[in-house]
Amino acid sequence: DVVMTQSPLSLPVTLGQPASISCRSSQSLVHSDGNTYLNWFQQRPGQSPRRLIYKLSNRESGVPDRFSGSGSGADFTLKISRVEAEDVGVYYCMQAIHWPWTFGQGTKVEIK
């Protein structure tokens, strides 16, 4: 199985400051169609997961533009340009090119 490794696992942030989460995969996530099948999810406390970013860097409709995804091959980053209180929760990266699709361990974002 493809192993997805996130860091850090806990991320205390100050409101209004930037935040960055790293995700590394044990195999390349680049498909022959040219797309990189790496997604990012947010799970707020007590809620279902919500996809923020799909295919590496495409933001879902309704997702604030302070969220951005980047990276290449097997090394990826989710950035929040200015953290807001509603961003508290757990963030997961997920690969959708090799079955079984696999998630990272999750990064818990909290406000300092």
Added chain:
Amino acid sequence: EVQLVESGGGLVQPGGSLRLSCEASGFIFSSYSMSWVRQAPGKGLEWVSYISSSRSAIYYADSVKGRFTISRDNARNSLWLQMNSLRAEDTAVYYCARGQGGDWGQGTLVTVSS
């Protein structure tokens, strides 16, 4: 508005069976692959099973292979997960998800305990 509504969870004894359902609305169900994803209490996410839009491709996680069966009926906009030989480690909230997780239901809790 896309809606995915799971049902069928509950308390079951080890070795027992449950059938989870997911009713979909707000999109053309027959055009999308669907999946079941679970989350054990206080833990991360695990993709359990996948079924393509036409049912031509079906996959299972090794942890459930041979015990769980995914199915769908495009005429009824419905997805199911038949779970047999349940174990304590299957205890989790089970979500149905559209495509590669573009939309999720609210989840249904399955507890396997004697």
